[in-house]
């Protein structure tokens with residue numbers, strides 16, 4: 417069984433009453449409605465669709481199944497391409513680089529629509545999936561039940577910028593942060609986003625067992641696409657490339673808010689994880705992206721990178737891009753071209769070990 421829930425405020429045991437969990441030390445009460453515990457202390461709603469639309473999706477999922485609700489209704493409200501984002505098992509393909517066994521207890525941070533949790537569940541002992549959105553957590557609950565999975569446990573928490581996880585120390589073998597870390601600095605003001613991210617990682621480290629694995633999937637701050645004008649998390653161009661203070665000045669002028677969605681360079685991620693007490697991470701390049709990786713390359717393996725890039729270059733349709741990649745690998749020493757690929761790659765997967 418997964419570790420019990422603990423009080424997120426004082427980390428004391430909770431006792432189960434009818435419809436709530438009660439802390440024996442600070443006497444805080446946490447409601448449990450239809451088996452969904454709620455540890456949130458402030459409301460925070462993030463999703464592709466509105467709360468009213470979410471109610472409709474849930475009702476249809478209840479009546480006709482979660483898959484039907486997504487394929488027939490959700491796609492009408494958003495975009496056809498979003499169905500794959502919600503349903504596809506390939507969204508959890510990064511499991512290939514994680515030490516997950518049938519005895520593993522997994523923590524999925526920012527569980528979204530449950531694509532990762534419900535894909536990992538058959539291969540491990542338990543998946544605890546936490547998020548701030550009560551509707552998608554309900555959806556995950558229903559999805560797990562309809563898929564015959566009895567080891568998926570959703571819980572509602574506060575946003576991770578003030579990470580207080582409702583678990584005792586050393587509860588999990590693996591923690592997953594897929595497309596999450598870049599957002600955690602957003603809600604808190606007065607503390608630098610980097611410091612907020614560091615505190616969040618320290619809290620995640622606390623709930624990992626000694627030697628447990630943290631997985632992070634995230635963009636590269638200096639991805640080549642950003643130099644070509646791709647939009648950053650701020651929804652503006654070039655902000656990730658700028659010094660943070662300049663990016664903040666731009667977002668304040670254009671959007672009336674500071675720049676807080678920090679991403680980092682290859683070395684920057686290593687430094688951030690080290691500052692939160694994790695061991696040196698194994699880094700991988702995810703192609704086309706960490707959200708749905710088709711290929712995963714070990715980032716330090718020059719032979720693998722060279723083989724892949726040469727092979728792929730031959731199939732690039734755009735002549736200009738093809739010649740650029742070919743020149744990179746034909747004119748420069750291999751170690752230089754591979755370093756360039758590493759430093760400029762779109763997104764990274766990282767696996768870091770909690771101290772033993």
Ligand SMILES: [Zn+2]
Pocket residue numbers: 423424425426427428439440441442443444
């Ligand atoms: Zn308490």
